Amino acid sequence: MLEFTSEQKMLRETMAIFAEKEVAPLAYDIDRDERFPSESFKRLADLGLLGITVPAEHGGAGAGYTEMCIVTEELARFCGSTSATYADHADLCIDNIRRNANEDQKKKYLPLLCSGEKIGGLAMTEPSAGSDVMSMSLRAEHKGDHYILNGTKTFITNGPVGDVFVIYAKTAPEKKAHGVSAFIVEKDFPGFQRGKKFEKMGWRGSPTGELIFEDCRVPAENLLGGENRGAMVLMSGLNTERVVLGAMSLGISRGAYEFALKYAKERVQFGKPIAAFQLIQAKLADMAMEIELSHLITYKGAVMADRGLHREMNLVAAYAKLYTSEVAMRVTTEAVQILGGYGYMKEFPVERMMRDAKLQTIGGGTSEIQRIIIAREVLN
Ligand SMILES: Cc1cc2nc3c(=O)[nH]c(=O)nc-3n(C[C@H](O)[C@H](O)[C@H](O)COP(=O)(O)OP(=O)(O)OC[C@H]3O[C@@H](n4cnc5c(N)ncnc54)[C@H](O)[C@@H]3O)c2cc1C
Numbered sequence: 001m002l003e004f005t006s007e008q009k010m011l012r013e014t015m016a017i018f019a020e021k022e023v024a025p026l027a028y029d030i031d032r033d034e035r036f037p038s039e040s041f042k043r044l045a046d047l048g049l050l051g052i053t054v055p056a057e058h059g060g061a062g063a064g065y066t067e068m069c070i071v072t073e074e075l076a077r078f079c080g081s082t083s084a085t086y087a088d089h090a091d092l093c094i095d096n097i098r099r100n101a102n103e104d105q106k107k108k109y110l111p112l113l114c115s116g117e118k119i120g121g122l123a124m125t126e127p128s129a130g131s132d133v134m135s136m137s138l139r140a141e142h143k144g145d146h147y148i149l150n151g152t153k154t155f156i157t158n159g160p161v162g163d164v165f166v167i168y169a170k171t172a173p174e175k176k177a178h179g180v181s182a183f184i185v186e187k188d189f190p191g192f193q194r195g196k197k198f199e200k201m202g203w204r205g206s207p208t209g210e211l212i213f214e215d216c217r218v219p220a221e222n223l224l225g226g227e228n229r230g231a232m233v234l235m236s237g238l239n240t241e242r243v244v245l246g247a248m249s250l251g252i253s254r255g256a257y258e259f260a261l262k263y264a265k266e267r268v269q270f271g272k273p274i275a276a277f278q279l280i281q282a283k284l285a286d287m288a289m290e291i292e293l294s295h296l297i298t299y300k301g302a303v304m305a306d307r308g309l310h311r312e313m314n315l316v317a318a319y320a321k322l323y324t325s326e327v328a329m330r331v332t333t334e335a336v337q338i339l340g341g342y343g344y345m346k347e348f349p350v351e352r353m354m355r356d357a358k359l360q361t362i363g364g365g366t367s368e369i370q371r372i373i374i375a376r377e378v379l380n
Helices: 006-032 038-046 064-074 082-101 102-115 172-180 230-266 278-306 311-344 349-360 367-379
Strands: 122-123 139-142 148-158 164-168 180-186 191-196 206-218
Touching: 006 038, 006 064, 006 082, 006 349, 038 082, 064 082, 064 230, 064 278, 082 102, 082 122, 082 148, 082 164, 082 180, 082 230, 082 349, 102 164, 122 148, 148 164, 148 180, 164 206, 164 230, 172 180, 180 206, 180 230, 230 278, 230 311, 230 349, 278 311, 311 349, 311 367
Parallel strands: 122 164, 139 164
Antiparallel strands: 139 148, 148 206, 164 180, 191 206
């Protein structure tokens, strides 16, 4: 049985109100216009939630992954894009720097990122290196007090708007995965350029783009976690990322289910609310059950991460990522079905939720990759 502290319950209540009152009214426009949710990002900064896992001395809230999941989930109930923006900034960028940076780097970057003055992102993926991320070819050559970066990253969340990115590059290509290093790169470093911004099916308010490095000069002091230790930096965050993505999928599922449940009670056909029909009831029953299981596996992962069980949680993190994302796809699809023709119309949010849910089975390690991880663990 998962137990939340009174502070965590209060955070959930506050977030639920905030998301319903302030995030939900913007969700349609953000999706239609493919617009970064700047108002909500600023409000999340004001509420002190961006640096949720960062100690107070570096400008954060000093909380944990359970709290990060609560915020991510409640945002995703109403707006996948805002939730993605939050999780990318708070988890992939800020939490990575918290875990791996030295004291000078923390002092320099964390307060600016926690206050929302700077927008963060993380760049692993390249045009030819997706699931096989260690085959990346972005090159970083050590020259005196700088590294010179050349290559391209793609599909980078916050790429078109971000100020600070954690970038992975090859410092010793012959050593393969043991020759990767991580860097903190600012958008104003010479040789850094933004490439194209992608037009997407879902997550449309969360901007996704290319980052291009042409003899980009990165000061040696911005090496994150040590030379050729990038794989360790990367691995240190993969499990928590999967759990946080689980929270996002759970939030999307809840949003679609809650909307469909209310609709089913109100929509009358054949003289009865459609909720009176057993075929609709069966859908609602499956949705409710799968959401409960999504909740359990996600917060099991969050609690393990908060207890520092990062090495022990490979299986739980993969379960959380895989299960919740496939549930989100099923639940949003059934929500559209319950609304019938209205479900297919953009004026009802389940249409957007179904599009947002699809990314959950792809980003942060596809469903196929999660199944490979699970199979490897169980076979061992
Ligand atoms: C909206 C969006 C935002 C993103 N944000 C970021 C970001 O901020 N930072 C970042 O670094 N990346 C980001 N990504 C990239 C994302 O993590 C990758 O898209 C994902 O890891 C899959 O890589 P790929 O798209 O190259 O697909 P591929 O790796 O080419 O996979 C194609 C298909 O082959 C399957 N496949 C691959 N290998 C195997 C195998 N061994 N066995 C069986 N099947 C396999 C995959 O599961 C998939 O179905 C984002 C992507 C999207 C779409």
